[in-house]
Amino acid sequence: MGDKPVxxxxxxxxxxxxxxxxxxxxxxxxxxxxxASCLTWEGQQFQGKAAIAEKLxxxxxxxxQHSITAQDHQPKPDSCIISMVVGQLKADEDPIMRFHxxxxxxxxSDAWVCTNDMFRLALHNFG
Amino acid sequence: MGDKPIxxxxxxxxxxxxxxxxxxxxxxxxxxxxxASCLTWEGQQFQGKAAIVEKLxxxxxxxxQHSITAQDHQPTPDSCISMVVGQLKADEDPIMGFHxxxxxxxxNDAWVCTNDMFRLALHNFG
Numbered sequence: 334m335g336d337k338p339v340x341x342x343x344x345x346x347x348x349x350x351x352x353x354x355x356x357x358x359x360x361x362x363x364x365x366x367x368x369a370s371c372l373t374w375e376g377q378q379f380q381g382k383a384a385i386a387e388k389l390x391x392x393x394x395x396x397x398q399h400s401i402t403a404q405d406h407q408p409k410p411d412s413c414i415i416s417m418v419v420g421q422l423k424a425d426e427d428p429i430m431r432f433h434x435x436x437x438x439x440x441x442s443d444a445w446v447c448t449n450d451m452f453r454l455a456l457h458n459f460g
Numbered sequence: 461m462g463d464k465p466i467x468x469x470x471x472x473x474x475x476x477x478x479x480x481x482x483x484x485x486x487x488x489x490x491x492x493x494x495x496a497s498c499l500t501w502e503g504q505q506f507q508g509k510a511a512i513v514e515k516l517x518x519x520x521x522x523x524x525q526h527s528i529t530a531q532d533h534q535p536t537p538d539s540c541i542s543m544v545v546g547q548l549k550a551d552e553d554p555i556m557g558f559h560x561x562x563x564x565x566x567x568n569d570a571w572v573c574t575n576d577m578f579r580l581a582l583h584n585f586g
Contacts, residue, residue: 373532373543405500405577409563411538417500417561417577431581433559435543437536449534451543455557455581457529 344406344416347438347445352399359397360390365447373451385450394424399432413448414438431455471533471542474564474571479526486524487517492573500577512576521550526558539574540564557581 337345347365354361363386366372372379372388379385401420408414416436423429437449464472474492481488490513493499499506499515506512528546535541544560563575 371534373534376530376532402582403503403579405503405579407498407500407575407577409575410496413536415541415561415563415575415577417543417559417579419559419579419581431557433543433545433581435541435561437541449536449541451532451534451541453530453532453543453545455529455545455559457545457547457557 338406338408340408340414341406343438343445344414344436345404347414347436347447348401348404348416348418351436351447352401355389356398359392360386362386362389366450367441367446367448370446370448370450375453394427397422397424409437412440414445465533465535467535467540468533470564470571471540471562472531474540474562474573475528475531475542475544478562478573479528482516483525486519487513489513489516493576494567494572494574497572497574497576502579521553524548524550538565540571 351365363382366382366385368381370382370385372385374388379388399420399422401418403419405417406414418434421429421431433453433455435451436447438445439448478492490509493509493512495508497509497512499512501515506515526546526548528544530545532543533540542562546558547555548558549555558581559579561577562573564571565574
């Protein structure tokens, strides 16, 4: 049971930490980004820890809950880790929506930070 | 109009090429992977061009059509990352949502895919 590849362990720990922070106090998310980080949020680009933290803190909902349907992790040759998440979320009293998110993680000074983050709601409807 | 950042141009060209190959003759997808490529397909890992091509060629449908709802691209110091949200229809099956991510690297002047992750959007509401 402890046989998961290390990149899966790191990726899944990060994922758990990220959504826990997001759902409980997303103002604390700045700790996982650095000045070189990029976020693409529903097609809009944000560059750097401050801009990213501001965007996430200012999202227009009070309550948010993420539920992960599936997560995948892969290593990159330069010791980065890529994680992809497919899930559902509920903001305030809005209907549950599906989302897709990708993180590129890098180890800097012994801490795993997110250098690239892309988020999309799955807003296509059937047909 | 020609002001798209270079990584968006590279990413969107790759995306278009990938799904065109996939929908028309996926046995030709080998050209975009290298021996160091990893594919995670619905949670299963495949390592290297040969294993990846075998997996994609042996997927159990005759006809497939992808439709892209949204694509996003970002640069990294040594690569481009692309994320796609879309829908697909295989044979006479119902249309399904999918999510895919590609990490692209320039090797000898060609953009190849070193990391690929695919998931169907199989959760239902609630």
